[in-house]
Amino acid sequence: MCTICGCGTSVIAEHANSEQHGGTAHDHDHPHRRAHHDHDHAHNHPHPHKHDDHHHERADGPIDFGKGRAGMHVAGMSQERTISVERDILSKNDAFAATNRSRLQNAGVFALNLVSSPGSGKTSLLVRAITDLKEKWPIAVIEGDQQTSRDADRIRATGAPAVQINTGKRCHLDAHMVGHALDHLSLRSGSLLFVENVGNLVCPAAFDLGEAHKVVVLSVTEGEDKPLKYPDMFAAADLMLLNKSDLLPHLDFDVSACLAAAERANPRIRSLTVSARTGEGLAAFYSWIEERASVVPDSAS
């Protein structure tokens, strides 16, 4: 199994029946977990890895006694040595994210990564936003869920193309998965791309996908202290959408306390109170998008 993208457990489904993708070649080189080449991809597409970049040293390769620090072998003495690495653990993901980011910028695509706990209303918000904005921008969506293509089905019902990534046991999207998904979308210059991450207020904060901005969605049924309990996510986001504002009359939710908590976790965060159900506050969200999307280079011009 490829452990970077989870090929074999994760499924990228282009179609409503979540059939596994076939036919589209993607070209990448990523490290495989085992020295021997035993990954069993569940999908059956051509897979032109740059095999020269793969390590194929086998456990049955030559035993080289000259490779130790001493450069020679003395019976009874170990060649153990300490090597300095000093590399960020997420450097591999960050490299894939940088590739995605330049690919999106070169294509003139403005990408947002929507993160939240499950049930905050991300998909409903997207369905509403696509309906309101589709005359103005071409819009595409990458959906991340552990299982099912239900969210992608809801998006496709609006007419927008959507790719579903099923992450299997994984609790977040990573940049490599998103790179695969981009292969399945033909994005026109000037498009908006929404990436709906797996519902999880912890793990997706750590993984840059190559988006222009992370947008954290918090619903008023969740409690105003969430930004203090899960500061990493709010620190990573540039915008907080406080959703389900139509329910406020029925709740004790303190909006100003919530906004203060978000600003404490991230002094630069912008916050908008919205309702995907009634449309309240969404015009401000669309303006926020428009201001930022307009600076993405238009590759067609």
Next chain:
Amino acid sequence: MHEVSLVESVVALVEDERRKQGFSRVRTIRLKVGTLGHAEPEALRFCFDAVTSGTIADGARLEIETVPGAGWCSRCHQTVPLEERFASCPLCGNVHVRMTAGDELRVAEMEVE
């Protein structure tokens, strides 16, 4: 629990280093993990053996050096300890403290043979 993915990333880095530096066995992997970051040392330890099983890092010992949080207080003009990512300065109460340490997540070094 994204620590599984993080340990898989560690294994990928170890594989990279093996290609560059040539070794056949990893005895110890030393990580630096900031106390204000998103990775939990206990969770990393919990999944380390399972994730590294059958890889180049199989059987390696995991050592984690935790890096305490610190920040630069613009009012005190000095580095102060930080208990939380968004904590105020413990000396003067200033809320504008720029975090300078505590979100590390690095493979520092390895003992190999």
